[in-house]
Amino acid sequence: MTSAVASNLLSDLLSGPRPAEWEKLREEAEARLARRDLPTTSDEDWKYTDLKALAGITFGPAPKATVDISGHLLPEMVGTRQVFVNGHHAPHASCASAVAAGVRFLPLSTASEACHALGMVGPTHNQSPFEDLNTARFEDGAVLLVPKNMKVALPLHLLFITKAETPIAVFPRLMVVLERGAELELVEEHHGKGTYLTCPVVEIRLAEGAILHHERVQRDSDEAFHLGTLKAEVAKGGQYHSRTLSFGARLSRQQPWVRLAEGAEATLDGLALLDGAQVADTHSFMLHAEPHASSHQLHKCIVDGHARAIFNGQVLVAPKAQGTDAKQQSRNLLLSETARVDTKPQLEIYADDVKCSHGATVGALDPEELFYLQSRGLNADDARNLLTYGFAADVLTHIPVASLRRTLRQLVMARTQAASLGDFA
């Protein structure tokens, strides 16, 4: 399947302005890694996220493996999935018909020229050593290209599955490019078993007027470490709408960075459901580089047990970004005395005609809300569970893929003990 449009697209991409040659990027990342140790809690950026447990484990290389993916299929996307197992593209589990005509899906292991498209987004303001680790070590991944004005009808499902019999490290790598006016819905899911470190890096380039809806579901194993990087550049009038839903991993960190050009729009929502000793950290960076862009962030955490949630939301409005509209909300629900939340908005505004708002709340359920539900006949436990469910499900309401929305609602229901209330999904 070679489409003239798509081949041109790739060559256009490769001939575009590049920060450096690909091999050089890889060497530079390797060199930076050689110069620095793992971050510690004395680094301001890692103050609350202790990587000691990670440092104590030796992670081997990730072998190729086969998996049964029958439990992960979503009806809207049975024909549009691409599966990666232990970081390697798994054609046996993927769908040959996965890609709509004209859309290019290029696994990096078989289409190595596509590697030269990587590293084009950025440099970012919140670079993580785990991004370097990915750049230096990844063996596979994919570049996804949607040509001009193509509105892809079916959502595309990318499934990253890790199967670790002994501790392994995987480095999923993804680049998504939407040409001018293209539209796509992308579902990125991470699942796994065993002890592993996964450091996915996702780069996104949206050309003028392109629209990407990006649902990101992190359901890694309870022993996993997930240290992810997301970098998105949105050109004039483009829209990037993403939602990151974190359920698994003993320790996870998401570092999204988004740069908005004139009139671009971004949604960067998040939900983390934490229990036991889980740690989930989000360090986001929203760059309003040009005028009249708008961004919206709603980050919610439900923290139980002695789990810990960290949110650091930076918003930078450049001097010329007049007419910026930026909203950020961090809402945290504490379900136990020993749960902990550290949340910090960081707004740096250098333009004067802007609308920026932020808010953070940390607390238990609202007694007035509980009373309202009890006054309708729900007992105290049911009222608590329903409110907890609603707090989380709020983030799921606008997921466009119905089966995914339903699956996640059921997952949230199970995790918030709301299942006893019957089917809400």
Next chain:
Amino acid sequence: MLSIKNLTASINGTPVLKGIDLEIRAGEIHAIMGPNGSGKSTLGKVLAGHPSYEVTGGEVLFEGKNLFEMEADARARAGIFMGFQHPIEVPGVSNASFLRLAYNKKAEAEGRDELDPLEFDDFIHGKIKVVAMRSEFLDRSLNEGFSGGEKKRNEILQMAVLEPKLAILDELDSGLDIDALRVLGDAVNTLQRADRALLIITHFPRILEIIQPQFVHVLSGGRILKSSGKELALELEERGYDWVLAEAAAGGAR
């Protein structure tokens, strides 16, 4: 049905209700009127079982049972409904699912059959007609982003679904335009039956032209100063509350 004797209650140590006596029998409609801050909402919330209010004295029997031995949810299942002055928003929980849950909890308590989602769908579409609500409000999150009037409409929808024995409606008319007030007032009237009772709390008499009470009580400073027939509402509309307060002060001085 409801018998309130010398009820006193306080919030954060401040006494708000200072000795309320009230008898409500099945089939009756009572109105509690009074200036802002007189304790009307407090009375409603104490009856509904709000945990922040401390009952410091007196007794309330609902169908012969001590109300204060029941938690708020047990009172609701026993047939008490409070329509709130300021209904709460609950994001993430769809209105329809919530209504079904509340309906089924009550059905379960009464030993009736619960409704599955399909059966409930039929049932609820009959009910939203009564309050002239558009069906898209069923799919939205409970009260989230509803206007003041839409929230009140939703309260009466909940009442229509739960069919309480005693409904306490706190400032139903606030946030409603005159047409919506007419619709909801008529809905409340259709729900009223010989075995049910209504307690309408309001400081504007206009709602009482639609839901016509047999008894009107003036509450001020945590006490019922005057009780009379529905003509009292008209008099309050014409003359305001001051004369009642003055009369009571004179009576108290006597």
